[in-house]
Amino acid sequence: MTDTCVKDIPAHLGKEIRxxxxxxxxxxxxxxxxxxxxxxxxxxxxxxxxxxxxxxxFEQAKRLTLESSLIITGIPKQHQKLTGSYExxxxxxxxxxxxxxxxxGKKEHGPDFLLSNRHLWLRSSKQWAILRLRHAVYFxxxxxxxxHGFFRFDSPILTPNACEGTTxxxxxxxxxxxxAYLSQSGQLYLETGIMSLGRVYDFGPVFRAERxxxxxxxxxxxxxxxxxxxxxxxxxxxxQEGLIRYVIRTVLDKCASELKILERDTERLRRADAPxxxxxxxxxxxxxxxxxxxxxRHGDLGAQDEVTLTAxxxxxxxxxRWPKEIKAFYMKRDPANPDLVLGNDLLxxxxxGEIIGGSQxxxxxxxxxxxxxxxxMPIEPYQWFLxxxxxxxxxxxxxxxxxxxxxTWMSGIHHIRETIPFPRMIYRIYP
RNA sequence: UCCGGAAUAGCUCAGCGGUAGAGCGGGUGGCUGUUAACCACUAGGUCGGGGGUUCGAAUCCCUCUUCCGGAGCCA
Numbered sequence: 001m002t003d004t005c006v007k008d009i010p011a012h013l014g015k016e017i018r019x020x021x022x023x024x025x026x027x028x029x030x031x032x033x034x035x036x037x038x039x040x041x042x043x044x045x046x047x048x049x050x051x052x053x054x055x056x057x058f059e060q061a062k063r064l065t066l067e068s069s070l071i072i073t074g075i076p077k078q079h080q081k082l083t084g085s086y087e088x089x090x091x092x093x094x095x096x097x098x099x100x101x102x103x104x105g106k107k108e109h110g111p112d113f114l115l116s117n118r119h120l121w122l123r124s125s126k127q128w129a130i131l132r133l134r135h136a137v138y139f140x141x142x143x144x145x146x147x148h149g150f151f152r153f154d155s156p157i158l159t160p161n162a163c164e165g166t167t168x169x170x171x172x173x174x175x176x177x178x179x180a181y182l183s184q185s186g187q188l189y190l191e192t193g194i195m196s197l198g199r200v201y202d203f204g205p206v207f208r209a210e211r212x213x214x215x216x217x218x219x220x221x222x223x224x225x226x227x228x229x230x231x232x233x234x235x236x237x238x239x240q241e242g243l244i245r246y247v248i249r250t251v252l253d254k255c256a257s258e259l260k261i262l263e264r265d266t267e268r269l270r271r272a273d274a275p276x277x278x279x280x281x282x283x284x285x286x287x288x289x290x291x292x293x294x295x296x297r298h299g300d301l302g303a304q305d306e307v308t309l310t311a312x313x314x315x316x317x318x319x320x321r322w323p324k325e326i327k328a329f330y331m332k333r334d335p336a337n338p339d340l341v342l343g344n345d346l347l348x349x350x351x352x353g354e355i356i357g358g359s360q361x362x363x364x365x366x367x368x369x370x371x372x373x374x375x376x377m378p379i380e381p382y383q384w385f386l387x388x389x390x391x392x393x394x395x396x397x398x399x400x401x402x403x404x405x406x407x408t409w410m411s412g413i414h415h416i417r418e419t420i421p422f423p424r425m426i427y428r429i430y431p
Numbered sequence: 432u433c434c435g436g437a438a439u440a441g442c443u444c445a446g447c448g449g450u451a452g453a454g455c456g457g458g459u460g461g462c463u464g465u466u467a468a469c470c471a472c473u474a475g476g477u478c479g480g481g482g483g484u485u486c487g488a489a490u491c492c493c494u495c496u497u498c499c500g501g502a503g504c505c506a
Contacts, residue, residue, distance in 0.1 A: 029469080030462040049463070066456090080464065105442055106467040107455045112498055113442070168504090185506090210504055211432065223506060303502075345506095354506060402506030416506095427498075 006042035069096035129258035140250035153193035153200035155186025168209035182207035220424035227398035236397035358399025365389035
């Protein structure tokens with residue numbers, strides 16, 4: 001007898017194996033009993049026939065409840081009814097624990113109930129698929145960056161100041177040093193890293209205390225920030241495009257069964273792996289105004305604008321060269337037009353919205369200082385950041401990816417809250 | 432923060448002025464191929480809290496609480 005797991009069943013057909021896992025569902029009809037068994041690697045139907053198993057074991061098995069933990073031995077064979085799938089003929093059952101009445105039933109539940117039971121909801125097949133997709137997306141991003149000369153550079157989560165002045169921060173007391181804040185982005189710290197390592201990235205939780213209440217927002221989410229020395233605006237966008245297209249290919253290649261569970265239209269994903277569209281902010285505004293949007297020449301894109309811009313596009317859309325008033329202080333001015341900055345957003349198709357924000361950074365000390373003063377920023381806390389422009393300043397660029405936004409798009413699910421094990425939202429911190 | 436909506440059995444919902452309902456889940460029994468299995472029986476409720484209108488309120492009105500959807504902000 002061999003210990004194995006569900007995903008490796010095809011290698012053991014006809015030979016007795018042992019599997020350790022849980023009951024997803026159970027049905028019985030007199031002398032026959034069907035257990036939908038799962039073990040983390042996948043799920044399989046296990047069948048027990050009373051005369052074969054014996055009365056005692058069969059009665060033990062009949063008492064199994066949803067999510068009971070158990071170890072089964074049995075012989076895997078072709079499924080009697082479903083071609084191409086397998087089932088286990090049970091030869092033995094060891095109940096590890098009879099589960100109490102499981103709160104999550106077989107019928108539909110509302111989001112509030114499911115989120116209150118998130119610790120259990122994570123076991124259901126759709127959530128299982130999303131968690132595995134998250135794993136694939138996370139490591140695809142890391143692999144691509146590792147292969148393109150980027151070094152992991154972990155920026156701090158406890159910070160003395162905001163990286164971007166306007167948004168709201170989670171504040172806490174920091175011993176005798178006054179207030180500290182949970183990081184909104186490691187970007188400014190990453191800029192120090194490139195002066196040592198050339199190309200760097202971080203990947204960790206960031207925090208936004210905005211009272212956002214939409215399906216695209218979390219108060220705690222995972223962001224990958226990348227930064228590269230001697231990379232300018234155009235090359236910055238090329239890196240972003242290469243990375244996203246690599247993630248698409250990886251997901252299609254490694255997560256076929258997960259995407260099927262999620263009922264994702266994989267053809268739409270496949271078509272997104274092609275050269276991305278590019279337009280300037282001014283072009284986007286003209287296009288949107290022609291479509292009836294109320295956006296102004298110096299305005300930011302609204303939620304509907306993002307949908308309109310990508311509605312007819314198979315591929316993600318870059319919007320670049322933004323009015324400086326609506327973008328962060330550290331973005332480099334456009335040499336061709338001092339009213340603009342060399343920033344870009346990347347909008348996912350199918351209405352999934354912004355997944356990347358990036359820019360070339362202002363590398364001139366005096367221009368950066370004047371931008372900070374114009375925005376009434378305190379200078380002293382950012383002296384270290386200004387120092388970077390005094391000691392060997394170079395042109396450099398970077399971008400940040402919202403991991404959960406990217407997963408939402410890849411998986412095609414409706415709400416971002418399902419893309420992270422324990423979503424933190426304005427009205428939810430349990431469990 | 433603003434604009435909508437919702438709250439009835441453990442869960443998902445119906446009932447919208449006249450005796451509180453269904454499906455799932457639970458319990459008991461039946462069934463040798465089930466696919467959110469099925470069939471029979473059964474237990475389960477201060478209709479979110481408070482106040483009002485009415486002969487009579489789950490139902491109409493006010494208020495509070497909680498949640499959902501959207502906007503803005505952003506990834």
